[in-house]
Amino acid sequence: MTFTDKTIQKLTEDLSLRFFERPFLHKVYVNKRLRTTGGRYMLQSHHIEVNEKYIEAYGEEELIGILKHELCHYHLHLQGKGYRHSDQDFKALLKKTGSPRHCRPLPGLTQTVKRGIVICYSCSACGIRYERHRRINTTKYVCGVCKGMLKEINE
Structure with a gap:
């Protein structure tokens, strides 16, 4: 089923009455x-925006979850809670x-580095060790102490 703004509007109105x-x-x-x-629930206009990539990837079930989540924001905000x-x-x-508290991640979009994973770099000149949560471009960045070349250490 293809979803237009009109069908999503109707679905949201139905969900609002049924669940809230x-x-x-x-x-x-x-x-x-x-x-x-x-x-996304917009605080000032009270409108709700939906990401079409989630509809294409997961269909109606995920759309309903997203709308219910945003309706929670909507109704609580309007009630002053x-x-x-x-x-x-x-x-x-x-x-x-x-x-749902969160959406499922979109397929094909993965984080380059997950929390908790540390990438280690070492200066080839002075030997100082750097730990980072994100990868750095070793051709662009150098050691902050001696300006030596950095290399990744695989432990």
Whole structure:
């Protein structure tokens, strides 16, 4: 099934009434420029934007999860309650409605370095050791002490 702004609007209104027992009175639409998130609730306009890449990759089930998550932000914000990810009101409403806390990662988009992994570099001139969480370009960057060439150490 292809999703247009109109069908997503109808789906959001239905989900809002079914899971939150409140109407959704604003707009929801696809934003093709979103890259790292499945959806976004706009605090000032109260609109919801959805990433079309998630719809294409995972379909209706993931779209429903994204919309329910954003509706949690929407309804709590309009009620003046804690709508942020760290707020207890938000966590409780996610649990009550069965909404996901996070989206699944998009296929093909992987982080170059995961947390906890450390890449070690050593200066070929003075031997100083550098530990980084992200890779660095050893042809561009040099040792900060003696300006010697850096090389990656595989441990």
